Amino acid sequence: MDYLKSVVPSQLISERGSNLIVINPGSANIRIGLAQQETPFNIPHCIARHMTGGNVVPKKNVQDQMLNSQITTAQHMEREKAYDIIASLLKIPFLDEEVANNSFPRKMARVDGYNPQSSRKDTAFTWTNVYENSDSSLALEKSVNDGTINESVEQPEVNDCKERTSSECKFREFICGEEALKISPTEPYCIRRPIRRGHLNISQHYPMQQVFEDLHAIWDWILLEKLHIPHSERNMYSAILVVPETFDNREIKEMLSIVLRDLRFSSAVVHQEGLAAVFGNGLSTACVVNIGAQVISVICIEDGVALPTTAKTLPFGGEDISRCLLWTQRHHQTWPPIRTDSLTKPIDLLMLNKLKESYSQIKEGELDAVAVIHSYEDGMPAGSHKTRLTALNVPPMGLFYPMLLVPDVYPPPPRSWFHDYDDMLEDTWHMEFPRRSDMSDGLFPGINGGLQMWESYPFFTTKPKKEEKVGLAEAITSSILSTGRIDLQRKLFCSIQLIGGVALTSGLISAVEERVLHAIPPNEAIDTVEVLQSRTNPTFLSWKGGAILGILDFGRDAWIHREDWVRSGIHVGSGRKYKDSYFLQAQAMCYINS
Secondary structure, three states, X not given: OHHHHHOOHHXXXXXXXXXXXXXXXXXXXXXXXXXXXXXXEEEEOOEEEEOOHHHOOOOOOEEOOOOOOOOOHXXXXXXXXXXXXXXXXXXXXXXXXXXXXXXXXXXXXOOXXXXXXXXXXXXXXXXXXXXXXXXXXXXXXXXXXXXXXXXXXXXXXXXXXXXXXXXXXXXXXXXXXHHHHOOXXXXXXXXXXXXXXXXXXXXXXXXXXXXXXXXXXXXXHHHHHOOOOOHHHHHHOEEEEEEOOOOOHHHHHHHHHHHHHHXXXXXXXXXXHHHHHHHHOOOOOEXXXXXXXXXXXXXXXXXXXXXXXXXXXXXXXXXXXXXXXXXXXHHOOOOOOXXXXXXXXXXXXXXXXXXXXXHOEOOOOOOEEEEEEEEOOOOXXXXXXXXXXXXXXXXXXXXXXXXXXXXXXXXOOOXXXXXXXXXXXXXXXXXXXXXXXXXXXXXXXXXXXXXXXXOOOOOOXXXXXXEOOOOHHHHHHHHHHOOOOHHHHHHHHOOEEEEOHHHHOEOHHXXXXXXXXXXXXXXXXXXXXXXXXXXXXXXXXXXXXXXXXXXXXXXXXXXXXXXXXXXXXXXXXXXXXXXXXXXXXXXXXXXXXX
């Protein structure tokens, strides 16, 4: 401890960060990298597997739970009503108002958002080469060695191999990351997303074992191809698993089994996203609002400890905003007459996400922009369509009026698989549990072995977290007020921290401050709301905080060793909550400011 108080942060990074891997899995993207890296690899969390024989069904190229692509009449009416409410707030025409643009053309605005490389907005995607090719493998290796963080490598033309005989060509067994999203629907591949809406995507359409196998395959591919860590050297590394608050305890157990048993890390530790984000920003107390691609989670942290009763989950996120952008343009007839399908064509959702990131922002007044839209048809080169997008400030306001987003297009996975709802936020993590004397070795013969060991310990059953059908401002207000202490409430309302990719939306900070202030009941003695500026990219803040916690806390009893997990069960220590959080806070501040 004396050494930690005197050591220079950069020395800690070099000593401990070189063999610590930080893994922050999300529904749409996974952030992973060495703790000593400035930023992690940010890779779409999906895998496309080659279908052979009778499994080749090109039309069914996305494996998922049943999609509810039909919007009911009631939902459609609610969506139009939400649009008009937002239009009134933003001082723009209502949904069905005709704009007399014949005599007075709409004011055009250049909207760069947070992407200074405006030329990249108009860059079309190319279809992924699905054939094994030594040249492309060399190019991939070179890109990683050069330090370029890019999920995909420019591949040779897809048709190159089709002109040869079948004996000269072989389909790639599986394809991960952004390349998987850019596979032509005509190719015999099935895309899988192992996490959906903040939970493992287990359903009758996507069995549990397949989900585990896909998680293992994606993470193993990243470790091999991006970080260049072969299987023979995994025992020299430890893993920091930064998990979303939405995960149930069993989901965390299974992920630990993948990390320790399958990926063969020597040890691992689990941290929560909210707690990691607080340390990543050099704080000890804050209301953390994680706005991800598919789910939003809100939780309050006090003195480095998460308050479980304040947790809120909203079942929508950035991808819903992207789909709403498409709906808005189609309603205004500004979208070109092309077949854009964000549900069954992942490359279209990829395009919509890029458009949202480049052009959407929250501000008053009419917000239009000229953009190039691309159409992707069955393996053909991308078609370009220059068009005027309109009402670009409406879709992100769906965060406050979720009926605009109609999030049920992707319902959350069914919860019948989860029989125990003990939560990592609960006090069970404080307790010292005895190990059963009759526990035998080798409890992990198969894919489902992780649960057997944990069943040896008592747990407190709690109700599963309920998803809230409210807007972002109401969720934040409810979370903070649930603490019940006016001094803490005032502190939290002035320490709101926005993380996740959607937090980069221009104008969001002021919108959150204004709408949360209005959402506070008038009988509450609170008159100030402040969103704190992030010290680093909010997309990577939880990952960065996990790296800091791992470096500062390495070697304490919160870490789980592979041998204990796989062979002998686990001794649950008492140090899982940081009783010396003020000291850790000071170290984190020193680390960030160095």
